[in-house]
Amino acid sequence: MTTITARERLINAAVEAFAEKGFHGTTTRDIAARAGMSPAAVYVHHDSKESLLFTVSLEGHRSALDVIQRAAASETDPVERLRTMIYQFSLWHADHSRVGRIVQYEYHALTPEHRAEVATIRRSIERTMQDALADGVDQGVLDVDDVPGTAFSLLSLGVDLVRWFEPGGSRSGHELATLHAELAIRMASRR
Amino acid sequence: MTTITARERLINAAVEAFAEKGFHGTTTRDIAARAGMSPAAVYVHHDSKESLLFTVSLEGHRSALDVIQRAAASETDPVERLRTMIYQFSLWHADHSRVGRIVQYEYHALTPEHRAEVATIRRSIERTMQDALADGVDQGVLDVDDVPGTAFSLLSLGVDLVRWFEPGGSRSGHELATLHAELAIRMASRR
């Protein structure tokens, strides 16, 4: 049995609210109401509105990094590894589109210190993607002129999902992730 | 000689502020200060903070649509047309990254009526891209399984630039747009 603490209820409410209205468009009253609590209850469990954002953003960044690192480690063939990495990264953004929106779009609302902390995770994600491309080029299986630029572009496919993706829409996350993986291989494989 | 009206000064100030802090994170006092005016002066030239956003967003959407439509009309060969469309669309997002950020990320801050108006422009952009792909497939020059999905993915390359692009950074808009155009051809051309 999973017990949901008041602290977690507030985090879930913050995810909903921040994803829907953005950090600055969300009031602490709104978060409290979504969690079924009074405005004052927020501050019993969290220091500030920004610390609530940081909690969500940090957890989201860690989860996205974990997904792409696991995918990178799961395959040895560079082409299949690329396919899995892009599939999983895009699928994560579809399956966690609300958290993903907060991760990607509320980055500037973090304090400088908190922003610096998630920035290191972002760099790890980018490096993981670049390393996978560079290794495929070294093995003579991939053909990538501009490794950093192509890595960014591949990640953009997943990232940009959160701008418009709605669960229950006409396309499933699996469908979009499969398309992205296919496009990624065309972008990076030898022809 | 170009005369800049007070109204335009306020629009430029709003572009800066909205791109930097988002619509809800920007105060009308901030906009006024950037334009070198008192807070009250804003309302002499614009009805509300949201109408300032709408002015910027509408003009931005129209400009982006214009760029991709001109590019589509400038070439007849489907491959070269695709290259030009993606090059120009990505270049526009790099050259207008602040307006682009407002176009893409402050869409939900518009009133429902204003949002509906820019939504029709968005659909035109997507249709222009889809038509170009479908025509190339018909001519047997492009190979695209999922035309709507691929069109979205191609546009994502340019759109996602505005999330991180800074003028004067290590990569020029031309460089990125050239890369995107090359990747687009690999994604959509017959192999």
Next chain:
DNA sequence: GTCTATAAATTGATAGAC
């Protein structure tokens, strides 16, 4: 740990003098 009540500051927008 929850609430009601409220402080203290900020916000979008307006009034009215010049």
Next chain:
DNA sequence: GTCTATCAATTTATAGAC
């Protein structure tokens, strides 16, 4: 068309009772 002054509402966060 600009300003100073200000209103009315809202905001983040806290105080203190239970």
